[in-house]
Amino acid sequence: MRSKTISWQRWAISGVILVVIFAIGFVLWSAMHPYSKVRSEAENIARTSAKTTNINGFWWDTRDKSYLTVSGERGGAPVYVVIAKKTGKVNVLHKNNGTTRNKILRKVWADFTPKRVLNASLRKTGKDFVWDVGFMGKNGTLGYVTYDFATGQQLKVIRDL
Template sequence: MQFNENIKIRSRRRRRVRWSKIFMLIIAFLLVIALLLVGYAYWAMTPMSSAESRVEHLVRSKAGFVDLDQLTVNYRQGTTYGVVGTNAKGQKRVAIVQGDSNKVKTFPRSAGMSNAALKQLITTKYHPKKLYEANISMYKGVLVWEIAYENQKGQLNYLTLDFKTGKPYRVINGL
């Protein structure tokens, strides 16, 4: 009889919740999720990173650039890489690489508008609320500036301006 009472007493005990174990499991789960997200971001950026490395190598070897100041990418009609840098003589140059080709076209940077002059032209003529990007690219065989900005109404606008003069080739307003 005493044996049966002990069994009843033991069966009525509540199990204790171990909050520390639950907390550690939640932290471990969150760490695994964070590692998966970082790994996915790295995997997703690998093609762009390898393409940029290929373009940098091409520009250094074929165009003779020593220092690279800026590398921009334009995806309008295929992929166009624009690289601004300095050659061995200390001259600022612009190199254009079209997509996966190994051809590099170079131009003197001094032949085009300076960054300050371009910004001045855009702010006085187009009055942007926010300037998103200004990339050097090719348009119909001519060196151009590809500009994206937000106007005062909050609309997205694109400009294709001549590299030397700033003359508009193409204007897309109000997207």
């Protein structure tokens, strides 16, 4: 009699553990679904409107307005496709005509020695495009820096938030 009770309890515990694992998986999937959907839509826009191939990156900037950036190639040349989320306006920036994301990240690491970079993405401000980089400083505070896409010049810094 005792062994049947122990066996039943093991099955019950195993069942509860499985339900918890599936619930956690569902919550994570649900949380990431909007991001995945927006990324998929941005990549489709980049492929169709900007004739982009070999897509190798996606970033989402939500500072003032929401901008989606897709990295890839057009006609064999490396490009960034910047899409205004609200209007759907598409801008194609040739990487050779500006500063790449990797160069900007190297500048951030050299100038601010952050604990971690949180995001780095393109957005349009006026007629110009800029890189926005958010980072966590070694002391745990947040920092934010903006660089001009064309020149790589640092435009604005906010530290110790």
